Amino acid sequence: xxxxxxxxxxxxxxxxxxxxxxxxxxxxxxxxxxxxxxxxxxxxxxxxxxxxxxxxxxxxxxxxxxxxxxxxxxxxxxxxxxxxxxxxxxxxxxxxxxxxxxxxxxxxxxxxxxxxxxxxxxxxxxxxxxxxxxxxxxxxxxxxxxxxxxxxxxxxxxxxxxxxxxxxxxxxxxxxxxxxxxxxxxxxxxxxxxxxxxxxxxxxxxxxxxxxxxxxxxxxxxxxxxxxxxxxxxxxxxxxxxxxxxxxxxxxxxxxxxxxxxxxxxxxxxxxxxxxxxxxxxxxxxxxxxxxxxxxxxxxxxxxxxxxxxxxxxxxxxxxxxxxxxxxxxxxxxxxxxxxxxxxxxxxxxxxxxxxxxxxxxxxxxxxxxxxxxxxxxxxxxxxxxxxxxxxxxxxxxxxxxxxxxxxxxxxxxxxxxxxxxxxxxxxxxxxxxxxxxxxxxxxxxxxxx
Numbered sequence: 001x002x003x004x005x006x007x008x009x010x011x012x013x014x015x016x017x018x019x020x021x022x023x024x025x026x027x028x029x030x031x032x033x034x035x036x037x038x039x040x041x042x043x044x045x046x047x048x049x050x051x052x053x054x055x056x057x058x059x060x061x062x063x064x065x066x067x068x069x070x071x072x073x074x075x076x077x078x079x080x081x082x083x084x085x086x087x088x089x090x091x092x093x094x095x096x097x098x099x100x101x102x103x104x105x106x107x108x109x110x111x112x113x114x115x116x117x118x119x120x121x122x123x124x125x126x127x128x129x130x131x132x133x134x135x136x137x138x139x140x141x142x143x144x145x146x147x148x149x150x151x152x153x154x155x156x157x158x159x160x161x162x163x164x165x166x167x168x169x170x171x172x173x174x175x176x177x178x179x180x181x182x183x184x185x186x187x188x189x190x191x192x193x194x195x196x197x198x199x200x201x202x203x204x205x206x207x208x209x210x211x212x213x214x215x216x217x218x219x220x221x222x223x224x225x226x227x228x229x230x231x232x233x234x235x236x237x238x239x240x241x242x243x244x245x246x247x248x249x250x251x252x253x254x255x256x257x258x259x260x261x262x263x264x265x266x267x268x269x270x271x272x273x274x275x276x277x278x279x280x281x282x283x284x285x286x287x288x289x290x291x292x293x294x295x296x297x298x299x300x301x302x303x304x305x306x307x308x309x310x311x312x313x314x315x316x317x318x319x320x321x322x323x324x325x326x327x328x329x330x331x332x333x334x335x336x337x338x339x340x341x342x343x344x345x346x347x348x349x350x351x352x353x354x355x356x357x358x359x360x361x362x363x364x365x366x367x368x369x370x371x372x373x374x375x376x377x378x379x380x381x382x383x384x385x386x387x388x389x390x391x392x393x394x395x396x397x398x399x400x401x402x403x404x405x406x407x408x409x410x411x412x413x414x415x416x417x418x419x420x421x422x423x424x425x426x427x428x429x430x431x432x433x434x435x436x437x438x439x440x441x442x443x444x445x446x447x448x449x450x
Contacts (some may be wrong), residue, residue, distance in 0.1 A: 001427075008306055009081070009447050010085060014317050018301060018317065018324065018367055021163075021297030024165035024169035025160065025169065027293070028375075029293050030289040030290075036173045039179060047134075047187065050131060051348065053271050054194065055197070058135050063251065064255040065146040066146050066149045066150050066249030067153075067255075068110070068150055069152070071244035072150075072244050075239075075245070076244070078303050079236070079239055079243070079297070080096065081304045082304070082412065083095065084161075084162070084222075085304040089222075091315060093225045094236060096158055096221025096223045097229025099142065099235050100230060102240065103150050103154050107146060108295050111144070115143060118136065118139065125259045125262060131274070137444040142198050145207075148205045149209075151209055152171060152205065152209045155208075156214035158223065159215060162223065164220065164322060166322045168383045171212050171215070174204075174207040175206075178207045179204035182199070182203055185200075186200050242387040243382060246387055247394075250394045250398075257398055260406060261406065262274055275350070276357040276360050279343075279348070279353070279357050283336065283361060287332045288368075290331075290332070291375060294325040295321070295376060298376060298379060298380075301317045302383040302384060305317065305384065306384040318376065318441065319413075324371050325375065327370065328372075330369040333369050340358035340359075344361070347381075366422070374396075374433045377436065378393035378436040398430075401424070402421055402425035
């Protein structure tokens with residue numbers, strides 16, 4: 001009989017294992033990112049450039065609620081990976097059940113809150129002037145689907161923690177393909193405008209959810225939970241929350257960043273600058289897919305082997321992940337430095353946006369080749385359950401460096417000060433992460449294997 005797949009995380013060669021874990025994650029992120037990218041292109045050409053800005057205003061709100069699911073998924077998956085490495089399957093089952101209960105309780109509460117204060121939230125996030133009405137239409141409809149999206153985020157991460165990355169990949173691909181088809185029907189054929197874009201996004205969330213539901217009910221999953229596992233366990237909730245808070249903090253800071261950027265850029269350059277940032281933001285989601293895929297693939301490998309006390313494999317997984325991610329990041333960097341004008345023209349025909357966006361894009365991605373250290377470093381601490389260290393490193397880039405910079409530099413350099421804040425924050429956060437990661441490796445990985 002074939003060995004249980006989760007145990008492969010502790011025996012297969014690291015190079016082979018990382019490729020096997022990272023490739024499906026990268027493809028899933030690529031398809032999901034392409035969905036966001038093409039969705040923005042459709043909206044820009046079929047509705048208008050203002051619609052792109054409107055979606056960018058709504059994004060941080062819905063993104064934050066969906067991020068609850070991602071946070072609970074990644075936090076719980078760290079526990080599941082280590083529990084499976086230690087052969088404690090009951091703890092893995094109970095963790096999964098608690099993840100589901102927490103996600104439903106929190107996201108439904110936030111959806112109700114978000115709808116109640118809709119007229120206050122949209123202007124707060126930059127939905128002002130001509131942007132307000134289309135943003136409100138999109139916001140209301142998309143918010144309905146965020147609990148289902150959050151549940152899908154949980155399922156994706158748990159499937160990956162089991163050592164089943166292909167199923168996670170398929171779950172990420174389904175809503176993306178569905179959304180593009182529905183975009184064409186609702187926006188282009190039915191001419192539903194912003195409502196069509198919103199309903200296409202909301203309905204597509206359900207495709208991923210239904211697929212993951214099938215996966216966990218089928219023989220493909222090892223996590224066969226029952227009703228007793230849904231009752232909240234205080235100790236597990238605390239552990240999920242402490243580890244998940246790392247991801248949630250990262251996503252919260254991303255949402256705050258969108259809020260600040262939309263408002264700062266609107267004051268500096270109006271709707272054109274907000275649209276330019278929306279395009280650059282889409283490229284941040286899309287272009288980094290291979291690096292993020294390596295990061296996602298690295299998490300269960302590090303967590304499982306740390307739980308199994310195989311510290312030599314943990315150390316090797318760190319080095320291999322950084323090497324692969326750095327090579328991929330450099331390729332992304334070269335592509336974006338060479339083709340920014342072509343990329344911008346894919347989104348819009350607006351001459352002002354086309355003239356402004358390429359320069360911004362080059363500055364935003366200027367430090368891309370070195371970010372692998374920052375991403376893998378912070379992911380490592382989360383994978384092994386060191387929530388405080390992971391939180392510190394997660395907040396370093398945007399919380400400690402980027403946000404202060406976008407308040408400071410525009411006072412001296414105007415809009416250019418906003419764009420140059422990106423690479424400066426990347427360099428500073430990478431230096432900090434490299435210091436703490438090196439210290440951790442020497443103290444807790446090398447010494448334990450000598």
